[in-house]
Every structure is written in C-alpha cells, then in structure tokens.
Amino acid sequence: MKQRIRSTTVLCVRRDGKVVMAGDGQVTLGSEVLKSKARKLRRLYNDRILAGFAGATADAFSLFSRFEAKLEQFNGNLPRSVVELAKDWRTDKVLRHLEALLLVADLKNTYILSGNGDVIEPDEDIAAIGSGSPYAISASTALMRHTKLSARQIVDEAMTIAGQTCIYTNDNVTVEELG
DSSP states (O other): OOOOEEEOOEEEEEETTEEEEEEOOOEEETTEEEESOOOOEEEETTTTEEEEEEEOHHHHHHHHHHHHHHHHHTTTOHHHHHHHHHHHHHHOTTGGGOOEEEEEEOSSOEEEEETTSOEEOOSSSEEEESTTHHHHHHHHHHHHHHOOOOHHHHHHHHHHHHHHHOTTOOSOOEEEEEO
C-alpha cells in the first residue's frame, strides 16, 4: 500500500485592505514527521500575488512554475491566469496527475485551484487548503465575525488553533502580507 504524504494548513484572510496568507511547515509521511520547517508560500509576479500549496511538493513546484508563466502571459491578471492554469491542469496528460492544491490571492481576489479543474472563489474573505483547513477556517470565521482583530492577528490565532488541533499541522508558520 502506498503511503500518502499528508501535510499542511495554508490560510488566507482578507480584511481592511490587507491580505495575509500563512502556511505551516510540517510534512508528514504516515506517522512520521519528515520535515517541520517547510516553506509552502511564495510571492509571485513582482510580489503582487501570494500563493500557497498543499500536497506533493514536487507537484506544487511544477504548478508554481506553470502559474508564474500564466501570470506573465496575462500581465498579472489573476482571474484569467487561474482559469487558464486550471484548464491546462485538467487537460494536460502530465499535469492532470499532479496531486496538489493551490491557494492564490492578490489585493482583490482569492482562489483555490485543484487538478479537477476547480477554480473556487470563496464566498467570504477567508480561504484555506490542506488537512488543517477546516480548523483554520472555523477559527478565522469566528474571529472575523466577533472581533476587530487585524487580518494578521486573525491568521496568527487561527494557525495556532489549527496547529493545536490538526496532527498534520505544526506551529512553524510562514506569513506573507499584501496591502
């Protein structure tokens, strides 16, 4: 039986003109933590776009490379770039076997992309991917609705909660911010 590499919580919160994305550093194989300080976020297109991944690392790097090419091709137009990447991801014989999710955001838009051709724009100003995403989304939603915390403070608190709840998420968190 093939062991799945499981890992990650990547969270994006938008509030008061700021966009904050965070990713934990844990990579797990079966019951073993292989790495605790992985970097799962990137700044793209002249630091105007944030991107995070969940899933197989090599697959994610391949997707980042393709996504950067789409951003260049469409002059940083995030909505167009994600649609074109999703089309390629779904139809290309090599790409469609990649096992990863991408979470991308600029100052106006947030999207989750999957290899099934999904381009999901969240209803709220919160999005997350990875095994810890339900915990991070729940914590962020409660904090957004019932506090005046900044986007950065919400992300910090929600990632702490996800790290305490999800066994595939740790407290070695990388944070990037736009705005």
